[in-house]
Amino acid sequence: MSVKVDLNPALPIFALADCNSFYASCERVFRPDLASTPIVVLSNNDGCVIARSYDAKPFVKMGAPYFQIKDTLRRHGIMAFSSNYALYGQMSERVMTLIESMVCDSEVYSIDKNKLHTVDAQT
Template sequence: MAKQLEPAFALVDCNSFYASCARVFRPDLARVPIVVLSNNDGCVNPRSYDAKPFVKMGEPYFQIRHKLKHHGIVPFSSNCALYGDMSGRVITLIESMVSAVEAYSIDEVFADLTGISNLSALGRRIRSQVLVFPSE
């Protein structure tokens, strides 16, 4: 009788997804703190990791413009079409590397890793491919 494989799953979560999407088209901002503003530029929504020490989630943009400028933080308006497109690309890429995925949110998927022996190598491969795919 064949040995049944132990199920294994991972939650793949993109880091600061909206800010990362903005940086795809602005590689000059790779090391610059970024915030993405809510619809109609009302308040800070996602922030890059390097912006988090200076700006709180949900702060009204009109109240913190001076703080952003002081810390060299670049604000971006929301671009929901871009985020949806980039999410689809990331999911498609991950689907090509594992047996099954289930989207959990725009920047998170559950991946079925059952039967994959070197999980660290797979994680590095997914990360490296996600980091380069938009420029291909």
């Protein structure tokens, strides 16, 4: 079964670029040895989990207090990182600059999301 999509060139087309597990992915950029290690990122003062890599998600809930999950992290070999907002901001800037170089118009939606605008269905 095929689906036919009728694109009206007069209507704008939007796309959303969303980076996967952004904070955890940023931590892995400079630690390639952790490519297959589950990661969580903690809030200010290491209070609670604010980000998880995909491989950590089955074991750790978002917002879980760090002091309550230390044993779970050890048991599953999950590494915890203190948040590094300067790093995340710099990495976000690099990603957004790259996106902006490839499309005619875009709008930063959040630190890890960008709304791409186009009127050309071929773009």
